[in-house]
Amino acid sequence: MKISSNQSNQKFALLVTLIFIAVTGYTAMYHEMWRDEIQAWLIARDSDSVIDLLKNLQYEGHPALWHITLMPLTMITCKPAIMQLWSIIIASAVIYLILRYSPFTVLQKVLFTFGYFMIYEYSVKSRNYALGWLFFVILCIIYPIRYKRFIWVGVVLMLASHTNVLALIIVIAFAAYILCDLYRIWKRNEFSSNGITQHNIMIGLALIGIGILTSMIQLIPPPDTGFYTEWHFNIDFQRFKRVVEFLKILVYPMGYNTSNALNVFYPKLQVLASIGISVWFGFHLRHRLELLIFYVMATAGLLCFFYIKYMGNVWHHGYIYMVLFLTAWLERLTRSPLQNRLQKMSCIITDILLVLLFAVHVYFGFSMVKLDLVHPFSNGKRAARYIEAANMKDITIIGDRDYAATTIVGYLGIDNIHYLNGNRMGSFIVWDQNWKKNLEIPELLRIERALLFDDKALIVLNWEISDNIVKKCELVQIAAFRGALIDDENFYLYAHVNNPYVHKLHHNQ
Numbered sequence: 001m002k003i004s005s006n007q008s009n010q011k012f013a014l015l016v017t018l019i020f021i022a023v024t025g026y027t028a029m030y031h032e033m034w035r036d037e038i039q040a041w042l043i044a045r046d047s048d049s050v051i052d053l054l055k056n057l058q059y060e061g062h063p064a065l066w067h068i069t070l071m072p073l074t075m076i077t078c079k080p081a082i083m084q085l086w087s088i089i090i091a092s093a094v095i096y097l098i099l100r101y102s103p104f105t106v107l108q109k110v111l112f113t114f115g116y117f118m119i120y121e122y123s124v125k126s127r128n129y130a131l132g133w134l135f136f137v138i139l140c141i142i143y144p145i146r147y148k149r150f151i152w153v154g155v156v157l158m159l160a161s162h163t164n165v166l167a168l169i170i171v172i173a174f175a176a177y178i179l180c181d182l183y184r185i186w187k188r189n190e191f192s193s194n195g196i197t198q199h200n201i202m203i204g205l206a207l208i209g210i211g212i213l214t215s216m217i218q219l220i221p222p223p224d225t226g227f228y229t230e231w232h233f234n235i236d237f238q239r240f241k242r243v244v245e246f247l248k249i250l251v252y253p254m255g256y257n258t259s260n261a262l263n264v265f266y267p268k269l270q271v272l273a274s275i276g277i278s279v280w281f282g283f284h285l286r287h288r289l290e291l292l293i294f295y296v297m298a299t300a301g302l303l304c305f306f307y308i309k310y311m312g313n314v315w316h317h318g319y320i321y322m323v324l325f326l327t328a329w330l331e332r333l334t335r336s337p338l339q340n341r342l343q344k345m346s347c348i349i350t351d352i353l354l355v356l357l358f359a360v361h362v363y364f365g366f367s368m369v370k371l372d373l374v375h376p377f378s379n380g381k382r383a384a385r386y387i388e389a390a391n392m393k394d395i396t397i398i399g400d401r402d403y404a405a406t407t408i409v410g411y412l413g414i415d416n417i418h419y420l421n422g423n424r425m426g427s428f429i430v431w432d433q434n435w436k437k438n439l440e441i442p443e444l445l446r447i448e449r450a451l452l453f454d455d456k457a458l459i460v461l462n463w464e465i466s467d468n469i470v471k472k473c474e475l476v477q478i479a480a481f482r483g484a485l486i487d488d489e490n491f492y493l494y495a496h497v498n499n500p501y502v503h504k505l506h507h508n509q
Contacts, residue, residue, distance in 0.1 A: 013099035014447075020095050020113055021088065024123040028084045028368050033368040034378035034489050035403050037126045038410035041080045042428040044070035059225055059431040061310075063218045065162040066128030083126045090130045091123030094137050101141045103332040108354055115361030116253040117318045120368045128453070129315055132167035133322065135160035140329045145183075146178075147196045153178075154204035158211030166319040168215050169305060173298035175208050175356070178303070180290040226436025232308050241309045246317045247274040250324065250357060253364050255314025256371070256485045257416070277353060281324060284331070284350050287343075291330055298323040321361075328354055371485065378489035379481035380407025383460065386479055386493070390413060392501055396457035398450045403429050404462035404489055417460075418453055420446055447473050451496060458501070459494040470494075476502050 033041075033470050042065045043060070047053035053071065073082045095118060099109050108440045112118065122130040139156050146153050161171040182201070185191060191198075197499055201340065221227075232239060248270035285292040302320055328350070335347065376382060384407075387393055393412055399405025402419035409417055409427050422435045429435065441449075447469060450459050458478075465475065478493040478501075495502050 009100060013096050016110060016113055017092055017097050020119070020123075021092050022242070023114070023369070024088050024119060027120070027124045027372060028088060030373050031084070031124050032376050032378045032381040032484075033080060033084070033126060033407065033410070034486055035101065035379065035406050037083070038080060038407045039403075039428050040067055040126075040128070041070060041074070041083050041410055042406060043067055045074040045078070046427050047071065056428070057218065058222050059227060060103045061219060061221065061227070062128060062164055063162040063168075063215045065159065066131055066164075069131070080126075080410050086123075087126035087130060088123055088409055092120060094118070094122075094133045095132060097134075097137050098143060102137075102329055104354070105331070105351070107429070108358060109352070111355065111358030111362055114365055115358055116365040116368060117321060117361070119365040120372070120458040121253075121315050124369075124372065126313070127315065128164050129166075129318065132160055132163035132170075132319075136161065136167070136170065136322065136326055139364075140333070143330060143333060150196075150200045150204035151207070152204075154207030158207045161208075161211040162218075162278050163307070165215075165219055166302060166316060168212065168219075168322060170298045171208070172212060172317065173230045173294050173301055173323075175205075176297055177290050177294035178205075178208075180293055184290065187402070214469060224433045225431060226433045227431035228310050229436075239307060242311065242477075243303050244275075245271050246303065246306060247271060247278060247320060249314065249317040249320050250274040250277055251360055251453055253314060253318065253321070253361060254368065256368070257318075277357065278324075278484040280353065281327065281350070284346050285327070288331065288334070291334070293328065294330075295323065295327040298327075310509040371494070375483060376481075378407055378485045379491050380489060381411050382402070382481045383409035383479070383491040383493065384408045386481075387458065387460075390501070392458050395501065396454045397422070397460055398453060399460045400446060400450070401462050401488070402435070404491070405460055407489065408460055408491070418457070420450060423449075444469050444472070447475070455496045456499050457495070458499075461492045461494065462488050462490060464492050465494065474498075478502070 012503075039060075040062075043056050044053065046504060047056050047067070050064070050068060050071075053067055054064055059068060069086070070083060076082060095113050098104075098112065102109060103176075104112070122133060135156050139153065139160070142149055142156070146449075157174065158172050161168045181462060185196065192485050213363065234451075245267075248267070252267075252270045281295060285295060299320060302323070306316070331350075336343075340348070387397075387408070393414060397408075397414075397417040398420060399408065399417045400420040402421040405417065405419065406427070406429060414427075416427050418425050419429070422430060423437045423438065424430075424434075443463075443466065447459070447465065450457065451473060459475075464480070465477075469475075470477065474497045475494045476497055476499075478495055480493075481491045484490050
């Protein structure tokens, strides 16, 4: 079932996009941002220029494009909620373009729109991953005229490579696909018939190369980096097994503290089903060598990154799902109208698989929306509101673990706090060796260091101090915020018994 009229297609796209905005907007109102979201906001907020931003990003492992888009927002307001609005605008643009221009059926489009990643992970959560989706969707739209507008292809891929390292891997795979396609066209002497000019091809390829190179330069960390410094080139069967299991993202995209009721498939069956889907797509593309190269390179490239460098989380593994979606889009665009019975049957099975896959993601998407509405994603917002209501916003605040305490800094809108881990004042985290070496300091020593720095400070922790240390250090637990979906984003507020705010709070009670 396809919408034939251009006007009705536009109305359909607008209507479904508006519903998408309503659902994601409502969910975002009740979503408590966590450290990964707030860290990017703080870096953008506290960077005076793009050069300063690049300096502050050197330990992050992310290119700068997302943070550059945030910088103007930080000049409008100090409240990070505007970043959520920006994230939904980007995600809504992605959805509108898919609904308007993708070659999928109406049912497939609607199901994809309300699937897990689009309705939650890459919209409600404010990260750079939706920006990557936007550029790849634009790439698919201009794909039919790619060689007539090849400079624009170069621009889009250059921008995509600067969204995140996972998008960079896909850009490299797509560049390989383009080179294979160009070689095929050149071998058949079809450059002129395809409207290809060597001048545009050279400029477009140069832009892609510049994008890949400059993104990789940004991703190279300083020598004193302390964040995920290991590289795993050795053969490790258990690690390999875990990485292969990431393919289950195709059928089971949940990655938080969910109930067993949501785990509707036995884990091994999830992996087997996902491997089966991947193999089927490979089989379906057996006569489309260039597209098969893209699919295999992009998927294998992501899995290799997870194995060699960083295992990642559900939002990272979601790019495996993106590769399958992009491949399905390009496959439908380039299907031959002349097919034998086996090819027609293969297309029918592929379309049915996509419907089933998108339907499963709708279930998990709304399950996650419900979960986020019922439970706090992070307790940083609640803790910040408490601190502000108790008029403790302007006193010295000591945070530990620092990576979690950034959430409170962002919501309070303050300039800095003292981070025990890095032993410094700051807003965002600097992931250097100084940060890393203090990770394993014992609990008692951490508290003693906090009191030595300022015994009248408010101590904000994402871990609860044992009773004997509370007594030994003469502390009072002012408040506790538990039950967050992210385990280490529960917060506990402490102060020394002689802190004037403790007496004031007791008096008010």
